[in-house]
Amino acid sequence: MSDPIPPADGGDPIASLLAKLRLRDELGMAEENALRTSIERIETVAAGRNLVTAGQPLHHSILLIDGLVSRFNDLKDGQRQITELHVPGDFVDLHGFLLKHLDHHIGALTPVRVAYVPHDRLKRISEEHPHLSRLLWLGTLIDSSIQRQRILSIGRRMAASRIGHLLCELLVRLEVVGLTEGNRFALPLTQTDLADATGLTSVHVNRMLRQLRDDGLVTMRGGMVQIHDLARLERVAEFDRTYLFLEKLPR
Amino acid sequence: MSDPIPPADGGDPIASLLAKLRLRDELGMAEENALRTSIERIETVAAGRNLVTAGQPLHHSILLIDGLVSRFNDLKDGQRQITELHVPGDFVDLHGFLLKHLDHHIGALTPVRVAYVPHDRLKRISEEHPHLSRLLWLGTLIDSSIQRQRILSIGRRMAASRIGHLLCELLVRLEVVGLTEGNRFALPLTQTDLADATGLTSVHVNRMLRQLRDDGLVTMRGGMVQIHDLARLERVAEFDRTYLFLEKLPR
DNA sequence: CGTTAAATTGAAGATCGTCAACCAAGGTGG
DNA sequence: CCACCTTGGTTGACGATCTTCAATTTAACG
Numbered sequence: 001m002s003d004p005i006p007p008a009d010g011g012d013p014i015a016s017l018l019a020k021l022r023l024r025d026e027l028g029m030a031e032e033n034a035l036r037t038s039i040e041r042i043e044t045v046a047a048g049r050n051l052v053t054a055g056q057p058l059h060h061s062i063l064l065i066d067g068l069v070s071r072f073n074d075l076k077d078g079q080r081q082i083t084e085l086h087v088p089g090d091f092v093d094l095h096g097f098l099l100k101h102l103d104h105h106i107g108a109l110t111p112v113r114v115a116y117v118p119h120d121r122l123k124r125i126s127e128e129h130p131h132l133s134r135l136l137w138l139g140t141l142i143d144s145s146i147q148r149q150r151i152l153s154i155g156r157r158m159a160a161s162r163i164g165h166l167l168c169e170l171l172v173r174l175e176v177v178g179l180t181e182g183n184r185f186a187l188p189l190t191q192t193d194l195a196d197a198t199g200l201t202s203v204h205v206n207r208m209l210r211q212l213r214d215d216g217l218v219t220m221r222g223g224m225v226q227i228h229d230l231a232r233l234e235r236v237a238e239f240d241r242t243y244l245f246l247e248k249l250p251r
Numbered sequence: 252m253s254d255p256i257p258p259a260d261g262g263d264p265i266a267s268l269l270a271k272l273r274l275r276d277e278l279g280m281a282e283e284n285a286l287r288t289s290i291e292r293i294e295t296v297a298a299g300r301n302l303v304t305a306g307q308p309l310h311h312s313i314l315l316i317d318g319l320v321s322r323f324n325d326l327k328d329g330q331r332q333i334t335e336l337h338v339p340g341d342f343v344d345l346h347g348f349l350l351k352h353l354d355h356h357i358g359a360l361t362p363v364r365v366a367y368v369p370h371d372r373l374k375r376i377s378e379e380h381p382h383l384s385r386l387l388w389l390g391t392l393i394d395s396s397i398q399r400q401r402i403l404s405i406g407r408r409m410a411a412s413r414i415g416h417l418l419c420e421l422l423v424r425l426e427v428v429g430l431t432e433g434n435r436f437a438l439p440l441t442q443t444d445l446a447d448a449t450g451l452t453s454v455h456v457n458r459m460l461r462q463l464r465d466d467g468l469v470t471m472r473g474g475m476v477q478i479h480d481l482a483r484l485e486r487v488a489e490f491d492r493t494y495l496f497l498e499k500l501p502r
Numbered sequence: 503c504g505t506t507a508a509a510t511t512g513a514a515g516a517t518c519g520t521c522a523a524c525c526a527a528g529g530t531g532g
Numbered sequence: 533c534c535a536c537c538t539t540g541g542t543t544g545a546c547g548a549t550c551t552t553c554a555a556t557t558t559a560a561c562g
Contacts, residue, residue: 151405
């Protein structure tokens with residue numbers, strides 16, 4: 001059962017975050033240091049546990065170091081909708097810094113390592129490091145861009161394309177933090193999780209996954225995703241990575 | 252054809268923005284002034300025109316003074332998805348400040364008045380007014396929260412509830428900037444627009460609007476929305492305004 | 503008043519959901 | 533070490549919500 005893909009960080013808890021920030025802009029040592037010292041403590045959380053509960057007052061934000069995390073809402077009739085998936089290096093809960101409480105839950109989909117960053121240290125960053133602050137802000141805007149694509153997907157795409165689009169996106173986002181091997185990556189989600197993320201039922205997800213497999217596009221099995229024909233999958237899903245803003249910002 | 256609801260601002264182009272910011276936190280005169288002087292020029296745009304086109308390099312952001320604006324994506328087969336609606340006082344395009352280009356279009360749904368704010372002036376605000384900067388950031392986070400509710404709606408709610416939820420939300424957002432009269436407000440959207448916002452077809456929107464009307468919940472006619480039974484509509488749509496963050500932030 | 507866009511309605515069909523059963527895997531305890 | 537149990541995956545039959553197609557009516561507007 002050895003996972004062929006190593007953990008995101010090489011011991012450095014903010015390695016993934018730095019990689020992501022530096023993809024978009026230069027980052028000085030002072031800024032790197034400000035980030036590094038903003039971490040109060042690091043914790044491990046078991047799969048299935050909630051990191052943040054809706055309504056709960058917040059005093060620190062959460063930086064995801066390892067594992068997968070989801071934001072989700074529950075409806076009264078028991079239905080669940082995952083509104084966003086987070087990969088290592090995501091500042092999962094920067095929202096809390098300004099919103100002070102959330103309207104949704106944040107849960108660990110896998111065993112997870114997270115860093116706790118107190119809000120007052122974030123406030124200091126926003127006062128002393130405007131450039132870094134803008135970069136963190138940028139991160140939340142990219143999250144927002146990802147959410148818009150999810151709206152587009154769920155609102156207008158067929159089931160198979162929705163799933164394909166999500167898998168294409170995760171491939172790219174995991175690639176950035178070195179968590180892929182070719183077109184293969186670990187995605188320990190149940191089909192029910194996938195259904196909650198795509199606005200489908202687990203039964204239909206199952207059927208669509210079989211269709212995607214039969215079409216030679218993707219195989220998802222044992223918590224691993226293998227994309228066999230990325231170009232065709234991207235075409236089927238109308239995936240265009242522009243919305244992930246992976247290039248350096250123009251000055 | 253006299254519109255019974257007056258324009259959002261009483262001559263002051265940033266009145267709605269200020270109202271929204273002050274709902275969440277105190278705002279000093281220096282900050283108000285920084286905002287006021289950040290405006291380069293004000294323009295009028297006709298309904299149907301695009302304010303921003305995907306991919307186009309951006310050098311200023313857009314503050315919506317009057318009218319309704321939508322963000323939307325088009326798919327190759329001609330389908331459209333509106334990912335967000337903006338009301339007066341919304342900083343529609345603050346994203347562009349950091350992203351430098353967009354992956355979607357921004358269009359005027361009605362005749363619109365917008366203020367152009369050059370990015371370099373926003374940058375100066377982020378350097379000289381960290382508190383104001385955080386408030387502007389907060390605005391984009393609330394946008395994000397609204398988007399998550401849209402994902403929830405489109406992903407998990409029945410058609411009638413989706414429409415109901417959107418109308419409840421617009422009532423509250425327009426209330427904040429004084430654009431409602433009781434439970435009545437102007438919403439000059441076609442049923443096709445509404446369909447594009449809710450991930451439905453115009454035909455089905457039409458049927459659901461009739462159902463909502465027959466149930467005594469809402470009437471939408473001639474560009475005006477009249478909510479007859481807000482409490483019941485909110486129950487049907489499972490609308491809970493928490494996600495709009497309408498109270499003052501804890502200090 | 504004519505022209506066009508938007509709203510409305512009906513009928514038929516497709517995608518996706520529901521219900522229900524069965525299978526596979528993996529961990530636990532006897 | 534294997535029965536047992538739980539969770540997740542798989543499949544089939546049926547049904548519902550929503551879409552598509554198409555025609556008609558109403559409203560908007562120069």
